[in-house]
Amino acid sequence: MRNKHRLIHHYIDLITVLTQKDLKVRYKNSFLGYLWSIAHPLAFALVFFIAFKVVVKIRVENYTLFLISGLFPWQWFANSVNGAPMIFINNASIIKKVNFPKNVLVLTHVLQDMIHFLLAIPVIALFLIIYGKAPSVSWCYGIPILLFIQFFITYGLSIIVASTNLFFRDLERLTMLFTTLLFYFTPIIYPEHMIPNHYKPLIHLNPMASLMVSWRNLFMVGVLDIFEICLALVYAIIIFFLGHVIYKSLSWRFAEIL
């Protein structure tokens, strides 16, 4: 019992120290580091705005706001998953020598991107205000709920990618391709009601669709759809569980393959 207590305590220590490390490395040039990572989704918003609003003339109200409220949470997901293939490889020297819970590396990797997303929420609020709207009270419970769901989806997928990439090293290239394709299949740069009717049912096969729609609705109008949330939660549980099983069955071989 005491032993178990110590183990959990150490787990928490590991997570805090590793997350602090990641954040320190990322924000070493303090404010400039922060600006850089906000600039990325904003630049994409600008590109999509020019392509779809100016050129294609998409009929969506407040399109800039629409883009931003989807791109920021997506950035968290994409950054975590795209970085996942290298997590264990970059820590090879320590994995080969020290026995520690290696999934903590993935956990803090995702946590770090999550904190970064949290820091970017004021930017979304700022854009709301510019557009004459205001952040809703429902953010208080909506953000934690969606944060929780997205964390489990992102962690699950990241640990699948990180673990299998050790055995199939070209997975790294496929990951980028996968997240890019998934991005265009997710209603982020277009609203879900624009999808042609006979393709509409397919949208729920995309685990990220419900989540991204929920984020956008929460940020833009302060409303959460219970069906979308439940669906996202089901995906989160499945993907998290799958990731856990894959990690458990492969992790004891990490040290010999690295």
Place this chain on the structure above:
Amino acid sequence: MNRRVVVLKNVSKSYPLYHQMMGIKNFLFNLPKGIRSMKNSRIEVLKDISFEIEKGESLGIIGKNGAGKSTILGLIAGVLKPTKGTVFVEGRVSPLLELGAGFHPDLTGRENILLNGILMGYSKAEILKKMDNIIAFTEIREFIDQPVRVYSSGMLARLGFSVVANLDPEILLIDEVLAVGDMDFQKKCIDKMEEFKRNGVTIVFVSHSMDNVKRICDRVIWIEDHSIKMNNDVNTVISNYTRMR
């Protein structure tokens, strides 16, 4: 007789040849062949090894490169699983890492001490309490708040050894790391290990330096052709070993 803290019983370890299946593309294009080769081609690194280490004992492991010495350390550290046989370890294992392993180049020496200690299984409170001792032991106080990428290899060795040496290890694993660092520091490391010996710390020492093995170890295991060629007191094994070469 003392308590046994490490017991390896009929341990064999073999690795599959992973490089043959690297890449999803290769794997899919050679599927039947890939699966067959995965099953058949394995390299045997250790064959039916058995030995025990008592608490407070200093065991040396010698042998040629690729004989399987590091694999034994991996098994004791718990990062590798034996293919056959059992490995029993009691107590906290602290591996002394190779140069700069586990350090992040952009973090300062002080931050890396914390990071390294945490990964070794110590609590944050324990490390912070010992921080001053660790820094004093490194003798590079003026660099301790600089990022470690500006450190020389000798300074990295000092930092790495200081973390392990000052955090009350129970079973210390040392794999050929004392070669770096200047003479002063090497001497300091050897002195520290002798102090550990007096304090009842169990030491497993892999080295090619027979002088260091003689100074630190009570007993030596000589690994050749993936099995134990000799397991005896330090002088007997070393004199046989040097005669063979």
